[in-house]
Amino acid sequence: MSALLRMEGVAANYGAVQALLDVSIHVDQGEIVTLIGANGAGKSTLLMTLCGDPRARAGSIAFDGEDITTLPTHAIMRRGIAQAPEGRRVFPRMTVRENLMMGAEALGQPGDELPRVLALFPRLEERIAQRAGTLSGGEQQMLAIGRALMSKPRLLLLDEPSLGLAPLVVKQIFGAIRRLNAEAGVTVLLVEQNANLALRLAHRGYVLVNGRITMAGSGAELLAREEIRDAYLGGGAH
């Protein structure tokens, strides 16, 4: 199977700091791939670089066989990539419905994904006319993912969807991601600090340390590695 996304030798700066050095990863069609790493390892920068902001200083990024390294951000997003950004970033004064519509309209699409998104997150339907800023953290995360799905992306980028959420809510969100992948066939690149959950969910994983990929393998493989257990899973206590 050919790779849907391929990053080859990518380097990027975040401000004056070099955040990514020679990163090569690929995501195949239909996979859930997770990227784990400590705070400041460059996980979010990797997602942002993929979206062209900041731009890669070296290396190449290809989506579905097309080189997107130098495309502007909005052009990249138009090719079938969508992101639920770190910290959710819903539009607080706009209603849930308006937030969802923004996900489609921004790309000039009619928003006919709405019923599917609401079916995936029934909670959003209950809150459809409510201002997004009044939602709970978990609901906001659902909204952020739902908003990203409105453009019918082929690749969904999720930046720390478990951030600041209660374990039960995290479980719900991860369940939704699994269903999205299994039922709708959406390819997912998931950045997470919660390595245990992420590796259990993902088909494959990469470990990012100080801007470099240090390990790669299937989720189960990585979960079994001692270095991973020590560094990211609190000695395997989970």
Next chain:
Amino acid sequence: MTPVAAVRDAGLAALVAFGLFAPLVGLRTDVVEGGLALRGRWDDVAWLVLLAFVGRLALLLLAGRRLPRLTLPAPLARAGQYAAPFFLGLALLLPWLPFIERYELDLGILVLTYVMLGWGLNIVVGLAGLLDLGYVAFYAVGAYSYALLSLTYGLSFWVCLPLAGILAAFAGVLLGFPVLRLRGDYLAIVTLAFGEIIRVVLTNWTELTGGPNGLSGIPRPGLFGLSFTSEEGGFADFFGLDYDPVHRVIFLYYLILGLALLTNWVTLRLRRQPLGRAWEALREDEIACRALGINVTVTKLTAFAIGAMFAGFAGSFFATRQAFVSPESFTFIESAIILAIVVLGGMGSQLGVAVAALLLIGGTELFRDLAEWRMLIFGAAMVVIMVVRPRGLVGTRTPSIALGEKRAIGGTYVSEGH
């Protein structure tokens, strides 16, 4: 704070006040024959010191008690939905009301000009969230565009109006480009500078703009080729009316009313379009906008351009009404007043902006007799409004898409400022 400590603190304040006021107020030199005479005004000093003492004491004892936030009682809030049709009806009928004379009509034209400017700036500040302190620059571009086009090429008002709008929109894009990466305070400073640059250019480019003397003799607009003069073939003659200079004023009144309503209509339409929602999304969270693939550059530039275009229309109207433009009309205080109208009205609220314009422009006109107290009242009114209604007069936001009935989003959920 205990009363004793408060009294001690207030006493200290009174002492400082005495130190200040004794030389400043207490000693006065009067011109007398052969020189100056020193005169003491110790009773005034005593009053001022007492005022400082009591004021400080009151402040300390009342500190911590918050002023009440004014929320409208339910019946009044329900009446609020009829406010817009009421004001519209009033505006349409104004020239025909019995007590309306020329002065009131002129005042109406002035208020409507500011309503239009407020609505135009509302696109930039209220919807797109881009703080613009130099909005008057586009007003100036519109005014000078009309003045120069009509004086140089003899083009009519109706031809110049769209041209002035386009030129002002172009100026908006020109400002937009360098400030694309700026937000909040930084953006405000650059737009402030832009406004001043335009004014300074207008003042110094004497060959083109006439410099500080301005441009005069700007042609008046006609109605479908009918001019508002006493000559044969004029408006009055054509309709068989007796010539009355008020005809022109009524015409100008309806012209600005039409332009203002056009601004309002376009804004309301755009808010329901993807572009308008992109503006609002941009105000809420720029990074999220980028993540969704919104072209932030285009979104910002269109906000600047469309906001500027309406200022350009208003500028042409201003030029044709005054028949004279000079840089003096486009100082920073104008930008500040327009911004105050938007903020006091409630950012993003069309009705609020109109009410605020009526209060600020009409209100200051009412207090004209009070001369120098006028600006003091103006300032105090702004402070009071912001204390009791921190999100502006109309702080609610109506969702642009909804299922079934629309519910306004309560003012408490609308953030203060940005």
